[in-house]
Amino acid sequence: MATTSMAQAINQALADALAEDERVLVFGEDVGTLGGVFRITDGLAAKYGERRCFDTPLAESGIVGMAVGMAMHGLRPVVEMQFDAFAYPAFEQIVSHVAKMRNRTRGRVSLPMVIRAPYGGGIGGVEHHSDSSEAYYAHTPGLTVVAPATVADAYSLLRAAVAWPDPVIFLEPKRLYWSKEEVTLPVHAEPIGRAVVRRGGTDATLVAYGPSVRVALAAAEAAREEGWDLEVVDVRSIVPLDEETLVASVRRTGRAVVVAEAPGFASVASELTALLAERCFHALAAPVLRVTGFDIPYPSPKLEHHHLPDVERVLDAVAALQWEDA
Amino acid sequence: MATRSKAAGARLLPSAEPVRFIEADGTPVARRGLPGGPELRAAYRALVLGRRFEQQATALVKQGQLAVYPSAHGQEAAEVGAVLALRSTDWIFPTYRDSVALLTRGVDPVEILTLLRGEWHCGYDPYTHHAAPQCTPLATQAPHAVGLAFAAQARGEETVALAFVGDGATSEGDFHEALNFAAVFHLPVVFFVQNNQYAISVPVRRQTAAPSLAHKAIGYGMPGVLVDGNDAAAVLSVVGAAARRAREGEGPTLVEAVTYRIDAHTNADDATRYRPDEEVTGWLARDPLARLTAYLTNSGQLNVDVEAAVAAEAEELAADLRTRLVAEVPPPPRELFAHVYHRPTQRLRDQAELLRAESTAPEGS
Numbered sequence: 078m079a080t081t082s083m084a085q086a087i088n089q090a091l092a093d094a095l096a097e098d099e100r101v102l103v104f105g106e107d108v109g110t111l112g113g114v115f116r117i118t119d120g121l122a123a124k125y126g127e128r129r130c131f132d133t134p135l136a137e138s139g140i141v142g143m144a145v146g147m148a149m150h151g152l153r154p155v156v157e158m159q160f161d162a163f164a165y166p167a168f169e170q171i172v173s174h175v176a177k178m179r180n181r182t183r184g185r186v187s188l189p190m191v192i193r194a195p196y197g198g199g200i201g202g203v204e205h206h207s208d209s210s211e212a213y214y215a216h217t218p219g220l221t222v223v224a225p226a227t228v229a230d231a232y233s234l235l236r237a238a239v240a241w242p243d244p245v246i247f248l249e250p251k252r253l254y255w256s257k258e259e260v261t262l263p264v265h266a267e268p269i270g271r272a273v274v275r276r277g278g279t280d281a282t283l284v285a286y287g288p289s290v291r292v293a294l295a296a297a298e299a300a301r302e303e304g305w306d307l308e309v310v311d312v313r314s315i316v317p318l319d320e321e322t323l324v325a326s327v328r329r330t331g332r333a334v335v336v337a338e339a340p341g342f343a344s345v346a347s348e349l350t351a352l353l354a355e356r357c358f359h360a361l362a363a364p365v366l367r368v369t370g371f372d373i374p375y376p377s378p379k380l381e382h383h384h385l386p387d388v389e390r391v392l393d394a395v396a397a398l399q400w401e402d403a
Numbered sequence: 404m405a406t407r408s409k410a411a412g413a414r415l416l417p418s419a420e421p422v423r424f425i426e427a428d429g430t431p432v433a434r435r436g437l438p439g440g441p442e443l444r445a446a447y448r449a450l451v452l453g454r455r456f457e458q459q460a461t462a463l464v465k466q467g468q469l470a471v472y473p474s475a476h477g478q479e480a481a482e483v484g485a486v487l488a489l490r491s492t493d494w495i496f497p498t499y500r501d502s503v504a505l506l507t508r509g510v511d512p513v514e515i516l517t518l519l520r521g522e523w524h525c526g527y528d529p530y531t532h533h534a535a536p537q538c539t540p541l542a543t544q545a546p547h548a549v550g551l552a553f554a555a556q557a558r559g560e561e562t563v564a565l566a567f568v569g570d571g572a573t574s575e576g577d578f579h580e581a582l583n584f585a586a587v588f589h590l591p592v593v594f595f596v597q598n599n600q601y602a603i604s605v606p607v608r609r610q611t612a613a614p615s616l617a618h619k620a621i622g623y624g625m626p627g628v629l630v631d632g633n634d635a636a637a638v639l640s641v642v643g644a645a646a647r648r649a650r651e652g653e654g655p656t657l658v659e660a661v662t663y664r665i666d667a668h669t670n671a672d673d674a675t676r677y678r679p680d681e682e683v684t685g686w687l688a689r690d691p692l693a694r695l696t697a698y699l700t701n702s703g704q705l706n707v708d709v710e711a712a713v714a715a716e717a718e719e720l721a722a723d724l725r726t727r728l729v730a731e732v733p734p735p736p737r738e739l740f741a742h743v744y745h746r747p748t749q750r751l752r753d754q755a756e757l758l759r760a761e762s763t764a765p766e767g768s
Contacts, residue, residue: 138580150554170543
């Protein structure tokens with residue numbers, strides 16, 4: 078076993094994909110010579126050459142639009158959006174073309190491509206560097222949306238995304254880039270479309286994805302002192318969603334809190350909450366609660382800790398799950 | 404260095420007047436460079452078929468058989484010339500107004516009109532015809548052409564990608580990004596702007612303060628060429644040269660075809676609100692079909708027999724289109740869920756089942 082960071086795992090996944098499949102290309106802003114602002118593509122241009130890993134002009138719509146044409150003609154582009162909020166210029170390409178090409182052409186043209194984006198907050202980024210934009214993508218039919226929470230998943234889900242027949246939005250929790258695990262690469266984790274129980278428990282289920290999984294696990298650990306045995310389910314794949322794993326867990330525990338960093342209104346957390354209410358109603362001892370970011374523009378670095386769901390806020394929600402009736 | 408750049412830059416500028424081989428009355432400007440008889444007769448045939456197709460499509464709108472039809476009446480030489488200048492393996496990226504380009508490429512007219520009949524979004528197989536789906540969001544297809552050209556080059560093909568763009572779309576960010584990417588990566592792309600003078604109601608002078616749209620090319624370091632878009636011979640020659648450059652590894656070209664949309668934006672538009680009738684009359688006198696017919700007839704390259712045969716073929720096309728189009732039925736509703744992902748998610752399977760149950764439920768249940 079080796080100690081590996083999430084950044085290294087993603088780098089290795091890209092390197093292995095480039096080595097195994099000559100159709101794979103990696104490009105974006107500063108990904109070539111510099112190796113990316115987070116150094117995720119470090120060394121790839123040197124090793125695989127500038128036809129396989131390269132810098133583009135600074136234009137996100139052009140990057141994604143070019144990837145569409147490449148994917149139409151036999152390549153498998155993997156593009157990097159430098160930050161979550163810098164992807165918005167590409168929004169029209171993503172929504173009107175990336176997501177819809179298969180449908181528009183009645184299945185004749187598919188777009189195997191990956192759009193990677195560092196996402197979420199917690200690193201003290203100034204404005205426009207900390208958005209959780211998953212709801213925009215999850216709301217758009219045709220996109221596959223995944224967010225790894227572990228080093229092994231970062232590697233495995235990215236390899237799966239590159240091999241996936243549909244376009245994938247690959248959301249990398251930037252505050253976990255330097256998190257480490259004992260893991261030997263390559264590693265094959267569960268496929269896209271599967272949620273994973275990260276910690277078994279009997280009293281309530283915490284549902285989370287991306288950066289919030291760590292918060293949920295920490296909260297579950299802390300909850301032991303309060304006498305609660307909490308289960309933690311890592312969603313991993315927002316689209317397609319593994320409803321069965323989520324529903325099975327919540328039906329078993331009878332209580333659930335959904336934890337996510339994005340503003341809660343009209344969010345992925347809202348959808349998960351509604352789903353659990355619809356499908357677990359008779360097993361629920363309390364309404365499903367949400368712990369999310371506030372419905373505010375992402376705050377400045379010195380204020381962001383107020384905004385981000387933390388262990389205390391999760392425990393407060395767990396405490397509100399009508400235990401007096403139990 | 405500065406001097407060299409200056410000299411190189413000057414070569415990128417378009418000519419002051421659009422390239423023209425045949426005057427509006429059919430008189431050749433110069434024999435030199437004029438495409439030969441077979442090429443021009445092919446263009447003539449495509450123009451006649453294209454115009455008849457458009458007339459039929461417009462009639463089908465009036466009969467309620469099509470939701471809408473954005474006419475390219477007046478622009479047929481640009482549509483036809485651009486496609487005939489390419490090889491069939493070259494890709495075209497058309498807009499919603501470029502149905503005549505698709506017809507010229509050989510796409511079944513019924514499949515072209517699937518979109519406007521409202522039965523699906525793209526009715527033809529892009530891979531069969533090397534033609535991307537007709538694109539409605541302006542200029543967004545231009546970066547796709549760039550990416551396809553990149554892939555073609557990476558695969559060692561000689562394929563050229565041609566993006567159709569309208570004058571209004573040159574204001575969009577994707578137009579800029581596509582030209583810039585194509586030039587930076589030195590890709591085999593032809594950007595073919597049909598300047599038909601109006602973006603719905605807004606005249607081209609409100610889109611740009613540049614002397615011409617072709618002038619924009621120099622800002623990207625690629626040549627800009629201005630061509631008379633109502634002269635099929637000139638379009639054939641100019642696009643042919645741009646495609647040759649692209650194939651020989653000399654990079655992209657921006658072509659501006661100066662033309663005019665004779666009809667309103669669509670049947671739902673009222674063009675009298677934004678342009679005078681005299682303007683339309685003036686452009687009718689520069690009709691692309693009349694011009695090519697006059698030139699070919701006067702130079703003895705077109706006789707009445709050929710004319711009659713092409714006219715008959717056009718009538719046949721229109722009749723066949725009428726018959727087959729009205730017989731078209733939309734795909735079964737279950738197909739709504741079939742092409743969202745490579746295999747439907749559980750949610751989509753559930754929703755398909757819901758729809759199936761609804762549509763098979765007995766009356767009154």
